[in-house]
Amino acid sequence: MRHIKHASFKGRLVMLGFGSIGKAALPLILRHIDMPAGRVKIISRSADKSGIAQEFGVDFVVQPLDEENFEAVLDAHVSEGDFLLNLSVDVSSLALMMFCWRCGVMYLDTCIEPWPGRYTDPGTPLSRRTNYALREDVLAFRMDKRTGSTAVVTQGANPGLASAFVKQALQDMAIDSGVEFSSPTCHEDWANLARKLDIKAIHIAERDTQVARRRKRRDEFVNTWSVDGFVSEGLQPAELGWGTHENHWPAGAARHGYGCDAAIYLDRPGAATRVRSWTPLEGRYHGFLITHGESISIADHLTVREGGQAIYRPTVHYAYHPCDDAVLSLHELAGKNWEKQNKARILRDDITTGMDELGVLLMGHEKGAYWYGSRLTTKQARELAPHNTATSLQVVAGILGGMVWALKNPRAGVVEPDDLDHKAVMEVARPYLGELTGVRTAWTPLRDRSALFKEDIDPDDPWQFVNFRVV
Numbered sequence: 001m002r003h004i005k006h007a008s009f010k011g012r013l014v015m016l017g018f019g020s021i022g023k024a025a026l027p028l029i030l031r032h033i034d035m036p037a038g039r040v041k042i043i044s045r046s047a048d049k050s051g052i053a054q055e056f057g058v059d060f061v062v063q064p065l066d067e068e069n070f071e072a073v074l075d076a077h078v079s080e081g082d083f084l085l086n087l088s089v090d091v092s093s094l095a096l097m098m099f100c101w102r103c104g105v106m107y108l109d110t111c112i113e114p115w116p117g118r119y120t121d122p123g124t125p126l127s128r129r130t131n132y133a134l135r136e137d138v139l140a141f142r143m144d145k146r147t148g149s150t151a152v153v154t155q156g157a158n159p160g161l162a163s164a165f166v167k168q169a170l171q172d173m174a175i176d177s178g179v180e181f182s183s184p185t186c187h188e189d190w191a192n193l194a195r196k197l198d199i200k201a202i203h204i205a206e207r208d209t210q211v212a213r214r215r216k217r218r219d220e221f222v223n224t225w226s227v228d229g230f231v232s233e234g235l236q237p238a239e240l241g242w243g244t245h246e247n248h249w250p251a252g253a254a255r256h257g258y259g260c261d262a263a264i265y266l267d268r269p270g271a272a273t274r275v276r277s278w279t280p281l282e283g284r285y286h287g288f289l290i291t292h293g294e295s296i297s298i299a300d301h302l303t304v305r306e307g308g309q310a311i312y313r314p315t316v317h318y319a320y321h322p323c324d325d326a327v328l329s330l331h332e333l334a335g336k337n338w339e340k341q342n343k344a345r346i347l348r349d350d351i352t353t354g355m356d357e358l359g360v361l362l363m364g365h366e367k368g369a370y371w372y373g374s375r376l377t378t379k380q381a382r383e384l385a386p387h388n389t390a391t392s393l394q395v396v397a398g399i400l401g402g403m404v405w406a407l408k409n410p411r412a413g414v415v416e417p418d419d420l421d422h423k424a425v426m427e428v429a430r431p432y433l434g435e436l437t438g439v440r441t442a443w444t445p446l447r448d449r450s451a452l453f454k455e456d457i458d459p460d461d462p463w464q465f466v467n468f469r470v471v
């Protein structure tokens, strides 16, 4: 079968990290970007036991990067006009981005990672352990870097495609409800459209139902993507973009006091904070309010300001129901006072059934809420691409969309998913997202609430965060 080459690339590509996402991304990069495998190199902390790098004829260098050695190591492998694809954990995204900027190297990552220790050092102030702080550091760096080598930050599925899904959902809702709009071209246009539609809250609503042959064992953390990455973000403070309609103030919440002020954080880990949400196939469920870059960047980009004051912003957060064995893993982790299990397992070839239902749920409009996103089973994912699962392929679809955008816009400076042309990204990503669908729902977090116990809710406004939060 002939596959479309979305872009051709004459430089060298260095992939940093070759875990669940790196292994899944390599086949699709070589499929859709016109470049020989001989110009791709992987640098990673540990050897590739899977044989996938060798299968695709790609050089592999085993070399952990740290604060002292990263420039010297990368200097030997990349120079002006090359591309660094960062799919590692525990290597500072900002440090890599600065290095790439100086050298004229294009860059893409799927998460703003710090050097090890920042998430887990109890001496680090809570605010500095957040994704808000990590993003603010990147925004400060990009102040004077609106042109120059393109660096796309946080472009996977979520963060990443979630920002494109929101734009598509806003357009669908506008058409469906007869709200007039001309094609939005800038952040202000999108923010004004969201305001016009009265969107009060946006969840990144995800239900992963994938199951493997061997179930979780005691003292083992099982997940469908990085265990290190998930435990780290689960132990960061819970964070959410904070809407201007909110009348309540959550217990233990704080503002940062610096930066864009689009988000707040709670004095508890996201892995211990549950919220009510909804996806079309799962229906209502409890998800984890894990901090994610998109909760902050989407809220920031959808802010309407007048005279410097934010007069409109939706509340935005993740409501993640990971695969069932990951939920059990989180439960065990919490019981052990957040001390990580001795064993870790990332599911891939042993998955027997299940799907990742990943989308955005936009709420507040008088006609009800609207979920827009991807439903992809692992069976479909395996038919579409080798070495993938439903979860990895959704992420890779976002990476590929972002890489192609960067190759076609090589001098765009530092950009977030919200800055990209969502149609161009989706054109590349769409074939790998299974069923892309939009579904209306009358669900609200107040509907069918159990009358057995008295709860702290606001019956006058379903879209207050207090109504989503599971105490």
Ligand code: NAD
Residues within 6 Å of the ligand: 016, 017, 018, 019, 020, 021, 022, 043, 044, 045, 046, 063, 064, 065, 066, 087, 088, 089, 090, 091, 110, 111, 113, 154, 155, 156, 157, 158, 159, 160, 225, 226, 227, 228, 229, 230, 346, 395
């Ligand atoms: P993983 O844990 O499976 O793999 C991480 C890789 O990084 C491994 O190959 C490891 O050897 C390498 N690595 C670790 N420390 C290193 C160091 N010091 N130097 C060099 N290499 C090092 O992780 P994954 O599931 O492949 O995820 C990779 C990244 O993608 C993470 O940052 C994760 O948060 C992110 N991610 C984003 C999304 C999204 O949708 N945006 C989804 C899933 C994962």
